[in-house]
Amino acid sequence: MKVTLDTSMDAQMSSAEIAAMRRSYGEVGLEEIPANPFDLFSSWLAQARANPAMVEANAMVLSTVDHRGEISSRSVLLKGVTEHRFIFFTNYNSRKGQAIHSQPNVSLLFPWFAMERQVSITGTAEPISSAESDEYFASRPWGHQIGTWASRQSEPLTHRKELEERWKAAAEKWPEGSSVPRPSHWGGYQVEPSTIEFWQGRYSRLHDRVRYARDNDEWEFARFYP
Ligand SMILES: Cc1cc2nc3c(=O)[nH]c(=O)nc-3n(C[C@H](O)[C@H](O)[C@H](O)COP(=O)(O)O)c2cc1C
Numbered sequence: 001m002k003v004t005l006d007t008s009m010d011a012q013m014s015s016a017e018i019a020a021m022r023r024s025y026g027e028v029g030l031e032e033i034p035a036n037p038f039d040l041f042s043s044w045l046a047q048a049r050a051n052p053a054m055v056e057a058n059a060m061v062l063s064t065v066d067h068r069g070e071i072s073s074r075s076v077l078l079k080g081v082t083e084h085r086f087i088f089f090t091n092y093n094s095r096k097g098q099a100i101h102s103q104p105n106v107s108l109l110f111p112w113f114a115m116e117r118q119v120s121i122t123g124t125a126e127p128i129s130s131a132e133s134d135e136y137f138a139s140r141p142w143g144h145q146i147g148t149w150a151s152r153q154s155e156p157l158t159h160r161k162e163l164e165e166r167w168k169a170a171a172e173k174w175p176e177g178s179s180v181p182r183p184s185h186w187g188g189y190q191v192e193p194s195t196i197e198f199w200q201g202r203y204s205r206l207h208d209r210v211r212y213a214r215d216n217d218e219w220e221f222a223r224f225y226p
Helices: 015-019 037-050 095-102 130-139 142-150 160-173
Strands: 059-065 071-077 080-082 085-091 105-112 117-127 186-200 208-215 218-223
Touching: 037 080, 037 105, 037 117, 037 186, 059 085, 059 095, 071 085, 071 095, 085 095, 085 130, 130 186, 142 160
Parallel strands: none
Antiparallel strands: 059 071, 059 105, 080 085, 085 186, 105 117, 117 186, 186 208, 208 218
C-alpha cells in the first residue's frame, strides 16, 4: 500500500484538535526494579530496537546550556554505553560542542513514545580519547566520513551548493577506498550520568516513574509521583 504524506500547508491542526490528542497507556508496569539502572536501560534499549514501531531507537535528545545560560536541544545518536558512560559523536566546534566546552552539564532524553516510555538522564559530558574517536571514525561508511569533512556544523551556509562542493573536494582528496583521517574537530563525548529516570505509561495516568541517583559508585532509586 502506498501512503501519500500530505505536506501541504493546508494540513494544519487547530489547538482544540491538538488538545484532544490522547491515548490510554498500557498495563505493563515497572514492577521489578533492578539495583543497577544500566541493566534496566540496556533491556529497554534492546526492546526498543526489536520493536518494529520504533524508528531510530538509539536517537536521544541532547540538551546543553551555553555560556549565556541559553538552553538548546537537538537529537544525536547513542553510539555506545561504555563503563557506564553514554557515548555520542559530533563536531566539537558545533553549537553543542561550544556549549559543552563552557558548561559540561547536559541532559539526554530517549523519547520512546511508541512504547509509552521515556528515559531521561542528567550528567556531565567530556570528550572521549582521540584513540577511541579514531576507532569509531574508521568504522563509518566512506560517504559519512567525507560528509564530516564537508560540514562546518552549526555555521551559516549561504547556498547548499557550497556544502556539495566541499563534499566533492573532500571526495577528490580522499577517494573511495582510501583511508580518510578523522578531522581533529570531530569526535565522541561521554556523558557520565548523575541521575537516570525511567518513565512507563500506565492506565488512568497512574504512570510509573523511577529515578536513580548516583551516590559515588552506588545507585539509589526512588519512585516519584507521575
Ligand atoms: C535522528 C537524528 C540523529 C542525529 N544524530 C546526530 C549525531 O549523532 N551527531 C550530530 O552531530 N548530529 C546529529 N543529528 C543532527 C543534530 O540534531 C543537529 O542538527 C546538529 O548536530 C547540529 O546541532 P547544534 O548546532 O545544536 O550543535 C541528528 C539529527 C537527527 C534528527
